[in-house]
Amino acid sequence: MTLAGLLPELEVIRKDFPILERTVAGGQPLVYLDSANTSQKPQCVIDAMVDHLEHHNANISRAMHALGAEATEAFEAARDKVADFIGAPSRDEVIFTKNASEALNLVSNTLAWARGPLQVGEGDEILITEMEHHSNIVPWQLLAQRTGATLRWIGLTDDGQLERSNLGELINERTKVVSFTWVSNMLGTINPVAEIAALAHQVGALVVVDASQAAPQLPVDVVASGADFVAFTGHKVVGPTGIGVLWGRREVLEQLPPFLGGGEMIQTVSMERSTYADIPHKFEAGTPPIVEAVGLGAAVDYLAAVGMEAIHAHEQAITTYALEGLGTIPGLRVLGPLDAAARGGAIAFEIDGVHPHDVAQVLDTRGIAVRAGHHCAKPAHARFGVQSSTRMSSYLYTTPAEIDALVEGLAYTRSYFKVG
Numbered sequence: 001m002t003l004a005g006l007l008p009e010l011e012v013i014r015k016d017f018p019i020l021e022r023t024v025a026g027g028q029p030l031v032y033l034d035s036a037n038t039s040q041k042p043q044c045v046i047d048a049m050v051d052h053l054e055h056h057n058a059n060i061s062r063a064m065h066a067l068g069a070e071a072t073e074a075f076e077a078a079r080d081k082v083a084d085f086i087g088a089p090s091r092d093e094v095i096f097t098k099n100a101s102e103a104l105n106l107v108s109n110t111l112a113w114a115r116g117p118l119q120v121g122e123g124d125e126i127l128i129t130e131m132e133h134h135s136n137i138v139p140w141q142l143l144a145q146r147t148g149a150t151l152r153w154i155g156l157t158d159d160g161q162l163e164r165s166n167l168g169e170l171i172n173e174r175t176k177v178v179s180f181t182w183v184s185n186m187l188g189t190i191n192p193v194a195e196i197a198a199l200a201h202q203v204g205a206l207v208v209v210d211a212s213q214a215a216p217q218l219p220v221d222v223v224a225s226g227a228d229f230v231a232f233t234g235h236k237v238v239g240p241t242g243i244g245v246l247w248g249r250r251e252v253l254e255q256l257p258p259f260l261g262g263g264e265m266i267q268t269v270s271m272e273r274s275t276y277a278d279i280p281h282k283f284e285a286g287t288p289p290i291v292e293a294v295g296l297g298a299a300v301d302y303l304a305a306v307g308m309e310a311i312h313a314h315e316q317a318i319t320t321y322a323l324e325g326l327g328t329i330p331g332l333r334v335l336g337p338l339d340a341a342a343r344g345g346a347i348a349f350e351i352d353g354v355h356p357h358d359v360a361q362v363l364d365t366r367g368i369a370v371r372a373g374h375h376c377a378k379p380a381h382a383r384f385g386v387q388s389s390t391r392m393s394s395y396l397y398t399t400p401a402e403i404d405a406l407v408e409g410l411a412y413t414r415s416y417f418k419v420g
Contacts, residue, residue: 003318003400005316007306010397013396014397024367025364031405033368035216035345035393036185036344036391036393037371039237039239040397044301045240045302047298048297049240049291049292049298056071057291059290060288060290074294075288075293075294078293085300086220087220087224088222088223092250093249093250094246095246095247095248096244096289097231097243097245098242098289099234099235100232101233102244103231103245104139105259106259107229107248108139108140108143109139111143111176113257114255114256114257118255118256122148122149123150124174125151125174126151126152126176126177127153127178127200128151129153129156130383132180132379133185133376135376152170154167154170155383159337160187160188160335161337167199171202178199178200178206180209181210181211181212181213182211183344184377184380185376185377186336186377186380186381186391187335188336188348190218190343194225197209201226206228206252208230209231210231211231211232212236216238216303216311219309219312228252229252231245231247232245233245237296240291242289243296245296250279253280254279258276258282258283259285260285261274264281264284265283306396315395318345319343319344319345320340321400322347322394323347325407326410329351330414331351331414332352333351335348335350335386345395346393348375348391349391350389351390351410351419352419353417353419354419356373356388356389357388359413360372366412368405370391370406372391373388392406
């Protein structure tokens with residue numbers, strides 16, 4: 001087999017991530033294969049956040065002193081960096097939230113409160129998919145319950161792709177919103193975003209895309225995607241926790257009401273009424289995640305410097321290698337596409353006769369970090385007849401040797417539980 005797609009500077013990149021140097025489980029090297037859960041952070045992100053806290057810490061847009069000006073400049077510079085990273089036409093279309101879940105809830109709630117053509121109400125339909133993370137299921141269930149709209153979903157094929165044969169029926173004149181994941185966090189499936197968006201726009205529906213698993217590993221161009229909204233989270237793109245991003249088309253954002261009320265999202269306030277700030281500040285009530293934004297700005301700078309095309313090629317090479325290795329384990333079934341070109345770096349699997357939690361615990365004794373459970377994707381697990389699975393997930397710092405360690409660990413796990 002070939003690993004020609006691996007990043008040529010892989011060992012240099014690994015040195016940028018200090019946590020990868022540590023040992024666990026009685027002195028064994030850490031093999032971190034849980035990046036779909038949260039990515040590790042390069043030293044430049046850590047340093048940027050520490051420097052801000054040590055030398056520039058202040059609240060933004062309020063304090064009329066040097067520190068306040070420096071903090072505001074750093075926060076807004078992060079917005080510029082994120083806009084560039086995702087190809088946003090305007091920095092004002094980039095809204096900082098606390099995570100992708102809040103970003104998706106912002107959209108679902110404001111569509112309930114909107115007036116005019118954007119408002120979702122009784123008789124309207126909301127379309128999602130069976131492979132969604134709970135963060136892109138529950139907000140739409142709540143919207144349907146609160147407005148009388150109907151929630152529908154696209155099913156899955158046996159190989160973990162969207163069942164697209166009946167899209168013409170599911171996307172119809174009643175469809176108001178189509179919301180779906182760009183890359184499944186469980187199945188790894190890469191969905192045809194632009195194609196689905198075009199179908200949705202033909203009937204006048206809004207398109208909401210959860211890019212939490214796409215933004216770390218694929219070049220993201222929000223305009224080319226055809227979406228009206230794109231959400232992702234900072235901690236999966238080598239940035240900090242506590243910050244997410246919602247991008248929205250300006251003409252749509254300007255029609256939506258505020259999500260949260262408070263400081264900074266207003267133009268003026270009287271006891272009788274308030275008027276609201278322009279986007280993006282209309283959707284950023286209260287003190288924002290300032291140092292987290294600084295860290296996110298450093299993170300997307302880092303990924304851009306490595307190159308998203310190169311990161312995607314690396315993920316495909318490692319995923320191909322991992323799928324081949326997993327295929328040597330008797331009784332192991334991969335959930336999702338078996339073609340690395342059709343998927344991202346998260347691979348969920350089950351082993352006959354061994355509970356996923358037991359698999360993860362045995363691997364942990366060997367220094368290998370994976371995730372076990374339903375991965376906040378219970379409907380997708382139900383579709384494939386399993387309650388839970390084990391999931392390995394690679395990233396730009398993952399090496400073939402770490403995949404070898406996983407495969408050896410899984411073989412040991414089968415022998416440990418005397419399976420087969």
